[in-house]
Amino acid sequence: xxxxxxxxxxxxxxxxxxxxxxxxxxxxxxxxxxxxxxxxxxxxxxxxxxxxxxxxxxxxxxxxxxxxxxxxxxxxxxxxxxxxxxxxxxxxxxxxxxxxxxxxxxxxxx
Amino acid sequence: xxxxxxxxxxxxxxxxxxxxxxxxxxxxxxxxxxxxxxxxxxxxxxxxxxxxxxxxxxxxxxxxxxxxxxxxxxxxxxxxxxxxxxxxxxxxxxxxxxxxxxxxxxxxxxxxxx
Numbered sequence: 001x002x003x004x005x006x007x008x009x010x011x012x013x014x015x016x017x018x019x020x021x022x023x024x025x026x027x028x029x030x031x032x033x034x035x036x037x038x039x040x041x042x043x044x045x046x047x048x049x050x051x052x053x054x055x056x057x058x059x060x061x062x063x064x065x066x067x068x069x070x071x072x073x074x075x076x077x078x079x080x081x082x083x084x085x086x087x088x089x090x091x092x093x094x095x096x097x098x099x100x101x102x103x104x105x106x107x108x109x110x
Numbered sequence: 111x112x113x114x115x116x117x118x119x120x121x122x123x124x125x126x127x128x129x130x131x132x133x134x135x136x137x138x139x140x141x142x143x144x145x146x147x148x149x150x151x152x153x154x155x156x157x158x159x160x161x162x163x164x165x166x167x168x169x170x171x172x173x174x175x176x177x178x179x180x181x182x183x184x185x186x187x188x189x190x191x192x193x194x195x196x197x198x199x200x201x202x203x204x205x206x207x208x209x210x211x212x213x214x215x216x217x218x219x220x221x222x223x224x
Contacts, residue, residue: 008150034211043201043215044153087152091211096166097143098211100152 001026004101006088012107017078021104023088024070032091033064035073037084038103044087047073078108112136114216116202122222123192130188131219135204142185143213144177145201153201159185192223 006023013019025033033050048055050062050071061074071088088101115134123129135142140161145153156175158166161182174192179185189196199220203213 004152032210043217044213045215046212049209049211089211096141096158096160097155097168098213099155100145102150102152 002101003027003099004088004090006101006104008102008104010105010107012109013078014109015078015080017108018074018076019078019106020072020074021086021088021106022070022072023101025088025090026069027090027092028069029092029094030069030090031093033071034089034098035062035071036087036089036100038087039084044100047086075106080108080110082106083108114202114204114214116200116216116219118219119217120220120222122224124224125192125194127192128188128190129192129221130186131200131202133185133187133202133216134183135185135202136214139204139206139214140182141205141207142179143203143205144185144187145203147199147201147218156187189221192221194223197221197223
């Protein structure tokens with residue numbers, strides 16, 4: 001079983017739509033959670049951290065459910081520029097590494 | 111440009127040859143990571159340095175892979191006796207101690223093993 005699992009998509013949505021991605025992680029010792037964004041043929045970049053109480057950054061909302069070991073990302077009012085792969089990332093407290101999921105691809109169409 | 115720099119950007123080699131990649135992190139960053147990414151997959155952790163010390167290495171990493179970070183500045187990743195399965199994008203990232211989780215990636219070095 002992969003340590004971080006994501007639905008690969010693609011999610012194909014019209015501009016203005018709301019879309020949500022889920023991610024599950026297997027290690028209950030995971031302590032820190034993040035969403036990264038990766039554009040086609042580009043390097044990954046941090047989108048936002050995920051806090052226990054949930055957090056919002058503009059049109060993006062991240063939620064964490066420790067009991068069920070899943071993380072979600074909600075994008076409201078999708079823009080064409082949101083088209084990218086969204087990577088769920090987990091850090092276990094006893095390790096330095098960030099563990100990346102395989103990513104969920106989002107395509108926003110006009 | 112003060113971002114993470116990697117070179118070469120592309121490397122084509124024949125099976126069995128050795129290759130070396132270089133990463134120059136953001137100058138004030140003491141943490142440096144190497145990841146490998148193949149098509150349709152997320153970055154896979156290879157190794158981590160804090161200053162010049164290699165503190166973590168993936169168990170998946172074979173003995174053909176070695177990384178160094180002399181003097182805690184630039185880093186090199188060497189792959190000996192390359193195999194076709196080594197073909198991938200090799201990504202270097204650097205960060206500060208805080209905030210946790212904010213890695214700055216370079217554009218990567220793409221390796222093709224024929």
